[in-house]
Amino acid sequence: MLLIADTLRLLGQGTKVAVEVAVMAADAGTLTGNDIISIGGSGGGADAALVLKPAHQNNFFDLRIREIICKPKGVLTKNRNPEDQVFLIDGIKHLGICKFGDLGV
Numbered sequence: 001m002l003l004i005a006d007t008l009r010l011l012g013q014g015t016k017v018a019v020e021v022a023v024m025a026a027d028a029g030t031l032t033g034n035d036i037i038s039i040g041g042s043g044g045g046a047d048a049a050l051v052l053k054p055a056h057q058n059n060f061f062d063l064r065i066r067e068i069i070c071k072p073k074g075v076l077t078k079n080r081n082p083e084d085q086v087f088l089i090d091g092i093k094h095l096g097i098c099k100f101g102d103l104g105v
Contacts, residue, residue, distance in 0.1 A: 004060070012071045014040040014048030022054040023063065035066055047072050 008016035017040030025031050025038075031054050038054075041047045048071040055063035 011068070012048050013042045014046060015050065015068070015071055017041060018048050018050045019052070019063065019065070022050075022052055023057050023060065026054040026056045037069070 005016055005020075008019055018038040019040070021040055022031075022036060022038040025036075033054075035051055035053050037049060037051055039046050039049045049069040050065055051067040051069060053062075053064040053066060055061075
């Protein structure tokens, strides 16, 4: 699984985390099997949102990323570009997924 994590991290830490969150939710039995929107990030806040078909860990390769709603333009360091986070916040607010304060920024 380390190779998969490193591969997902090429698209950004938030992308990797969003996939991990979806797998954990599927393993916990909280999902119906329908497509979901999964949001991930790092200690600095959310930076990626994906539409995906979740799968349990033992069926990981059944997981399908249907759409990347947003992700950072490039690899971000701790000195994040504020414009990248504004893009994510505007996109999530537009979708009506959560309120601004829920993102921790």
